[in-house]
Amino acid sequence: MIIRKMTDADVKSAAEIENLCFVHPWSEQSIKDEMDKENSVFLMAFENEKPIGYVGLSVVFDEGYMGNLAVIEEYRRKGVGRMLMKELICECKKLSLAFATLEVRDSNTPAVSLYKSLGFDEVGRRKNYYKEPLEDAILLTKFFK
Numbered sequence: 001m002i003i004r005k006m007t008d009a010d011v012k013s014a015a016e017i018e019n020l021c022f023v024h025p026w027s028e029q030s031i032k033d034e035m036d037k038e039n040s041v042f043l044m045a046f047e048n049e050k051p052i053g054y055v056g057l058s059v060v061f062d063e064g065y066m067g068n069l070a071v072i073e074e075y076r077r078k079g080v081g082r083m084l085m086k087e088l089i090c091e092c093k094k095l096s097l098a099f100a101t102l103e104v105r106d107s108n109t110p111a112v113s114l115y116k117s118l119g120f121d122e123v124g125r126r127k128n129y130y131k132e133p134l135e136d137a138i139l140l141t142k143f144f145k
């Protein structure tokens with residue numbers, strides 16, 4: 001498995017991963033729009049050239065806002081999500097960010113335990129933030145400074 005920064009040529013694959021992993025997937029255009037923003041970090045994991053997961057982070061001043069992290073189902077629980085997040089954290093440090101933050105469904109135990117194991121702490125909650133099903137978002141933040 002290798003992880004590398006995404007280029008425009010990878011946007012279609014990221015949208016395909018989104019479609020496989022989320023009820024409300026990001027479109028190719030919205031991924032591209034985020035990727036085109038200054039300092040954004042988009043990483044993709046490949047197994048034998050096949051795209052199997054990706055993660056994206058937008059940067060505003062010295063603040064990182066994580067969009068989606070997704071690994072396609074048959075490659076889960078093999079450490080791909082953790083590797084993507086570790087690489088992302090390295091990139092955050094290189095950019096001297098003050099923090100990286102994200103929101104996640106309350107019931108998303110795999111994602112919440114992954115983020116917490118990497119030093120993200122619960123800093124808040126958005127009541128009924130997600131629809132279908134209606135659910136709170138937990139806000140998780142990792143501070144670098």
Ligand SMILES: CC(C)(COP(=O)(O)OP(=O)(O)OC[C@H]1O[C@@H](n2cnc3c(N)ncnc32)[C@H](O)[C@@H]1OP(=O)(O)O)[C@@H](O)C(=O)NCCC(=O)NCCS
Nearest residue numbers: 021069070071076077078079080081082104110111113114
């Ligand atoms: C969340 C997700 C990206 C994790 O990817 P992954 O490649 O399976 O994760 P890893 O194999 O690297 O596991 C890392 C840690 O996550 C946690 N984890 C992963 N799957 C889990 C599960 N089914 N149950 C409980 N914890 C789990 C564990 O803490 C695990 O560490 P461990 O293997 O040492 O116990 C993946 O489940 C996924 O794509 N889910 C659907 C999309 C999604 O919900 N994304 C997050 C949106 S915020």
